[in-house]
Amino acid sequence: MADFNPSLVTLCCENSAFLVAEEENLPGVTPVKIPCGGQVEHYHILNAFDQGADGVMVLACLKENCKHFWGNDRAEKKVNYVKGMLENIGINAERLAYSPVAANNEYKYGELVKEMYDKLKEMGPMEGKVKK
Amino acid sequence: MIIGERKPLEEVFDRTSSFNKILVLGCETCVAVCLAGGKKEAEETAEAISLHRKKENQPVEVKAESVQRQCEFEFIDEFKDLMNDYDVVLSLACGVGVQTMVDRYPEKIVLPGLNTTFLGYPLEQGVWMENCQACGDCVLDKTHGICPITRCTKSMLNGPCGGSSEGKCEISGDIEIECGWHLIHERLKALGKLDYMEEVEPPKNWSTSFHGGPRKIVREDVKIVRGE
Amino acid sequence: MFAGSNLEKVLANGHFAITGELGPMRGTDLGPCLEHAEHMRNHVDAFNITDNQTAVVRIASMATAIKLVERGMDPVMQMTVRDRNRICLQADVLGGASCGVKNFLCIQGDHQTLGSEPQAKGVYDVDSTQLMKVIKDMRDENKFVSGDEMEAPLDAFIGGVVNPFADPFEYRPARFAKKIAAGVNFVQTQCIYDMDRLKEYMKRVVDMGLHEKCYILAGITPLKAIGAAMYMKNNVAGIIIPDEIVKRLKGAKEKPGGVKAEGLKLCVEQIQQVKEIEGIHGAHIMAIAWEEKVPEIVEAVGGLMPRPKFDD
């Protein structure tokens, strides 16, 4: 799969991950600003896949660091729920991930995204996606 | 309110597999409050169908919509035009909503996307509990607000049975079920009304419940007669 | 006399009654069950036939009861309210009675989800207390639940169960009183292992004078194995097995006869003990899958043989 360049969408909380994501500008990665991890809905994640993403990451604030108290915890639970939906649909749940990232930790953001990107590269394109 | 749960996605995919234009229609009343069939759930279900069909290489046109109350004609009338564009409606309303749609749009296929589970209330965020079976002859006055028909697994009127142990019903397994009659006993004790526990409650008239057939209420005083 | 069954005569004449439980088979051959009955014929006063016990499908209790009547034995026909509505329950009382069954025991029954057909629809039209009243009204008022008159009278000795080991404990004697008000003539208790709790319960029952209005049979089940005891202790709601009993069984592993002999010994002692408790009029032996031991147990208690005989 050397010639496969995945497309990865990162749903980033504007209070943390998005601040770094903006700076990073990695190829193949599309950061989307969200007001809080807790605001992510199941359909947002599914929609990203539906629009062609090979992988989706939800990146919110560190534990106990959420501006809205439990937004990050809720985001994590929702991600787990959607992983179940993906399995029902027939999509490898590994294509979806949740991670907490601090606003000042560019290194961690880059690291997490790269790790996911490489994983997707290995997994190949989305199940059922017609290779152009 | 009416509590429901979305049908397993596999079932949803299977039932809708022969259609190419699907309208997923939520309802913003009970089933939205119990996070099973409102706008958000309609959207996620539509996305799931779309993704699944893409994966199967059978793309589909699917739209998510939602109506304030799917169990009343005046609310669903507004979908008349939209209905023409789709060959099936996957309703995320309760069974009442599904049937109201069928009644209004008899030429359309309307499928249930939800399992209507019970009448109950949210105990806490994410936990719902059944507490009424609409028996048609409420006895909550006698038991002071705890329904023996619903909260007792065997719908006893002279409980608790011999399986009640430490406040739990004999059927308790992985999920713990409180013994309804234990609760009634505790409540009556607190109110100083334990006398009721000594009365032999006669057999109940079940004909007011579903056992008398599908129920219908007709009230002449509020019916509108055209030309009046 | 309500029905003049052998069991009623034994109790009415002040004898300590002994009944044995029989579980019908899960196929069409009633043979083993009838064999067990024959085997304990001279040792028990009546045979208690379970009704789809533990919600597992079996030969109907009425069919089995009628077979025993044909052999000159006195059956106690159990009736759970789980599987039949008032139409069928009343019909089965008439059916049993018309074929010579005189004792009817009303029970709620284990919930269907715990049995062999967990997807079944439960009936629960009337509850066990109401069924006692239904049979009483048939017998004493000659009336069905609806108020319609019966065409011929019913004789029935009405039975029920009480569980001193279920909760809330404080309510249990009052619940017994309620069943008496509903018409129960005799009750058998849930399996007894916790003697202290039974004694406490019986003290309250005697204080309320309930033992003078209803015959009470102590439920006794011999423990065959440690595993069975542990299963009942941990999984059967409404049965209490004290740790000492488990300890005693475990301690018997090395003794001659092993756990089984100890289980039988324990059972005999339990009957001897309940005989001394005020208000207890007999013992109901539920030797589940161990029916052949009933004669041995009854003989070992002492003073129980021969069983009283009455001329019809």
Ligand code: SF4
């Ligand atoms: S008694 Fe009947 S109406 Fe009242 S809460 Fe129970 S089921 Fe509902």
Ligand code: SF4
């Ligand atoms: S344990 Fe309680 S809730 Fe369960 S069937 Fe018995 S009385 Fe009803």
